[in-house]
Amino acid sequence: MKKLIQDLEEKRLALQADLDSKKTQAERNRLGQFATPTNLATEILEYARTLLQEKEKVNFLDPAIGTGAFYSALRRVFPDRRIAEALGFEVDRHYEEPANQLWAKTSLRIKLADFTKEEPSPRFNLIICNPPYVRHHHLHNGNKLRLQSQTYQACGVKFSGLAGLYCHFLGLSHAWMTDGGIAGWLIPSEFMDVNYGRAVKHYLLEKVTLLHIHRFDPSDVQFSDALVSSAIVWFRKSIPPRDHFVEFSLGGTLLAPRETREVPVSALIHESKWTRFPVSDVRTKAATPVLSDFFKIKRGLATGDNDFFILNAEEIKERKLPTEVFRPILPSPRYLPTNEVAADSKGLPQLDRQLFLLDTHLTEEEIKRRFPSLYSYLQEGKSKKVNERYLCNHREIWYSQENRPPAPIVCTYLGRGDTKSGRPFRFILNRSNATVANVYLAMYPTDVLQNAMRADPGLLHRIWEVLNEITPGELLGEGRVYGGGLHKLEPKELANVDATAIAKLIPEFEAVGSSKQLGLFVESKLPANNAFNTDAPKRRAG
Ligand SMILES: C[S@@+](CC[C@H](N)C(=O)[O-])C[C@H]1O[C@@H](n2cnc3c(N)ncnc32)[C@H](O)[C@@H]1O
Known part of the structure; x- marks a missing residue:
């Protein structure tokens, strides 16, 4: 019997490949038609066997059966005498018909039906399923409510x-x-x-x-x-x-x-x-300090059109644009050879690739009067419809940027876990006055940290070292993982990362034990307007 099932599995694999090849990728996506590899199906059924009683009879259901990868594995893993019933649903005749033919001489019954519309019958003690991965926006509204x-x-x-x-x-x-x-x-x-x-x-x-x-x-x-x-x-x-x-x-x-x-x-x-x-x-919530106790985390700027708003020094010079309407901005992480950005005497990043962000709150009228070269650059942008792009169009002044002061530490938040260093994310110590675009998360010290930094000028450097020592596992525990090993950290997720090691560097924090209490204690001592206050009113730059 096992030999028969083995032969049927080989036929099934050939059938699966043939049936898949007759469909486009888009068609298969629509019904989530991606089969389970044989090894994995076998392993899943072997595991299922460990969860059932030794001699328990099996009533097996696969609500999205395809060509029957799991039924096939069930037959390989369980002795025939234990299988009382096997039922599968398949909505697509393209798979259902040939699968029914393939398994015709076995106990499996495949019903051509939409499983979600079937009247349930509570008689199955083993359900194994690789359901269709169809995202909600492909479910029509009536269907979704149903x-x-x-x-x-x-x-x-x-x-x-x-x-x-x-x-x-x-x-x-x-x-x-x-x-x-x-x-x-x-x-x-x-x-x-x-x-x-x-x-x-x-x-x-x-x-x-x-x-x-x-x-x-x-x-x-x-x-x-x-x-x-x-x-x-x-x-x-x-x-x-x-x-x-x-x-x-x-x-x-x-x-x-x-x-x-x-x-x-x-x-x-x-x-x-x-x-x-x-x-x-x-983690025990109350006791564990997290990064948001020490940093306010914001995504970098979404400029609306990096090509238009970010220029290098030569371009600014060639076009005779006024330097006062530009501020430095870090290039993308691949242009940062190390995790520390030094600054020159003017606060500009000491990097081969120096970039500047156009950011002014002057009106077009004022610009026309004071800076004709900038005015014509803006007109050039309009002729390319930059002002009509979504973000620009939704701003009061289409070319003025959100308020993002330079952050002393910035983090790259999209990465692969399998990089050579094994570190999908980088924390960069930014000693310059450069702001960042949204390929980075900007980390602004909270009042607690600012206060401690004033008392201990070397603290930020040590914190930056600790940040880069956080294991990828601890960081990734908070982030999202996409297929193929691509990881992403949202500001809120980074904010939630365990910061016990940082708390240990700050004696006041340890002594008080709760950021909230310390926050109140520190805030009362700090001037309201401080360098990292990202909620401060927008700068009226010119
Ligand atoms: C991810 S595949 C899994 C197939 C098979 N069980 C396996 O593991 O290889 C999902 C299967 O469910 C079928 N399907 C999609 N929507 C369905 C529905 N509403 N009712 C029943 N089957 C459905 C698809 O045609 C596809 O064959």
């Missing part, structure tokens, strides 16, 4: 309008499971961090017993043709016991992960970024 309402009926949780189809598959399946049944979902790990994932997490923590979430290493993309970073979520349909712990694992394989950590449900309830685990430990 899904939200049906998912609510099925699992008792209302999913966000931003939830993708895969979330609804998961919620709807609740009504197909026996009490005590097991489910294993191969889904994008995105839900662990983003807002729309909150309802999914609520479901996983309150309606079922979440057992294990394994994430693949984001640089090891599981599906060559769909760039997603995937997770496998395992749960049992039962109310979670008190003091329940969930296993989080990362990298390696599902059965032999590189890293694991047991996290109590009580901590998961309060944690918005589940991808922090297993690398980071649970």
